[in-house]
Amino acid sequence: MDTALLLAGKITGLILIVLMGFALVKAKLMTTEDSRPLSVIALYVISPSVMINAFQTDASPEVLKGLALSFGLAVFFHVLLILLGRLFKRLFGLDALEQAATVYSNSGNLIIPIVMSLFGGEWVIYASGFIVVQTFLVWTHLRMLLSGTNRLSWKTMLSNINILSMLAGMVLFALQIRLPAVITDTLSSVGIMIGPVAMLVAGMLIAALPLRDIIASKRVYLVALLRLVVMPFVMLLAVKICGFAHMGGHSDTVVLISFLATVSPAAATVTNMAVVYGGNARKAGAIYGVTTLLCVITMPLMIALYDWIM
Numbered sequence: 001m002d003t004a005l006l007l008a009g010k011i012t013g014l015i016l017i018v019l020m021g022f023a024l025v026k027a028k029l030m031t032t033e034d035s036r037p038l039s040v041i042a043l044y045v046i047s048p049s050v051m052i053n054a055f056q057t058d059a060s061p062e063v064l065k066g067l068a069l070s071f072g073l074a075v076f077f078h079v080l081l082i083l084l085g086r087l088f089k090r091l092f093g094l095d096a097l098e099q100a101a102t103v104y105s106n107s108g109n110l111i112i113p114i115v116m117s118l119f120g121g122e123w124v125i126y127a128s129g130f131i132v133v134q135t136f137l138v139w140t141h142l143r144m145l146l147s148g149t150n151r152l153s154w155k156t157m158l159s160n161i162n163i164l165s166m167l168a169g170m171v172l173f174a175l176q177i178r179l180p181a182v183i184t185d186t187l188s189s190v191g192i193m194i195g196p197v198a199m200l201v202a203g204m205l206i207a208a209l210p211l212r213d214i215i216a217s218k219r220v221y222l223v224a225l226l227r228l229v230v231m232p233f234v235m236l237l238a239v240k241i242c243g244f245a246h247m248g249g250h251s252d253t254v255v256l257i258s259f260l261a262t263v264s265p266a267a268a269t270v271t272n273m274a275v276v277y278g279g280n281a282r283k284a285g286a287i288y289g290v291t292t293l294l295c296v297i298t299m300p301l302m303i304a305l306y307d308w309i310m
Contacts, residue, residue, distance in 0.1 A: 007299060007303050008296070010118065011299055015292075018292065018293070019203060020203060024200075025207035035200075042201065044161050047162055049165075049187040050190075050194055051162065055166075055173040056172065057122060058176075059176055065250075070128065070129030070254055070257075070258060071132070074129040074134070075133055080235065080238060081262070082103055082141065097283060100146055100270045101287045104138065104266065104267040105227070106265045106267050107127070109194070109268065114195075115260070116195075123253065123257065128166055130258055130261040142269070143273065146273045146274060147277045202288075205268075205288070206288075206292070208285070220283070223291075228302075229298060231262060233305075236302070239259060239310075245310055256303075259306060263295075263298065264295060265288065270284055270287075271288050
């Protein structure tokens with residue numbers, strides 16, 4: 001319960017930053033288009049800084065075991081998420097966009113700052129498994145889902161700055177190469193900004209959404225229910241049945257970090273890809289906005305349920 005209360009406080013703080021971004025646009029001090037430079041900074045500077053710095057740690061047996069569990073859980077969770085997405089498509093008649101928003105969570109922008117706040121920067125490394133696997137699937141499965149093509153964009157995926165930064169961090173970790181203190185201090189200082197910048201961008205994007213579309217669309221709330229409640233509950237049952245949290249070492253915390261990624265809002269990437277591939281960007285934005293705002297309630301509740309069941 002303590003974790004759930006701490007999480008509620010951290011998420012509330014992030015949502016307040018969302019409202020700041022929303023207010024900036026509504027007060028006409030900035031426009032939604034002004035969020036693009038912030039997004040570029042977050043994507044090409046802040047996120048890579050966080051991931052490279054996360055791997056600047058000793059390769060102890062306990063850390064290696066935790067990393068292996070992180071990647072194993074990431075594959076396990078995503079297989080379940082994709083299968084459930086197909087099931088919900090049949091049960092509820094989800095279109096490709098709704099299915100994508102149900103399956104893919106905002107595991108990077110939201111989870112990294114939460115993990116840093118709740119557990120400390122040294123624990124971000126255990127969020128890398130979920131992010132690496134999801135990033136791979138974003139440029140393969142998600143891209144094919146929204147574009148309607150079966151062609152894989154390997155070049156785009158392998159040139160993704162987040163993948164490259166993680167690979168760089170992994171190489172440094174594997175070779176136990178420690179960067180100079182001045183570099184790690186700089187990366188740490190930049191990485192602290194990931195939560196505020198991501199949430200400001202979210203607020204600025206939400207400000208452009210027609211309120212009528214959000215309130216009147218029952219489909220948006222259906223997808224929000226599936227993404228924020230149903231999917232996490234199934235993941236929770238799977239974790240309980242398989243006993244992942246009781247494998248010794250840091251397994252309980254590693255599992256909790258991985259589970260946090262599955263209970264987060266719909267991925268902003270879904271909205272971005274909907275724009276690129278001619279999908280319903282307005283509905284994608286509405287889903288993103290609603291799930292981001294509702295997560296301040298649903299995430300702490302799911303973590304409280306996790307603590308109670310575990």
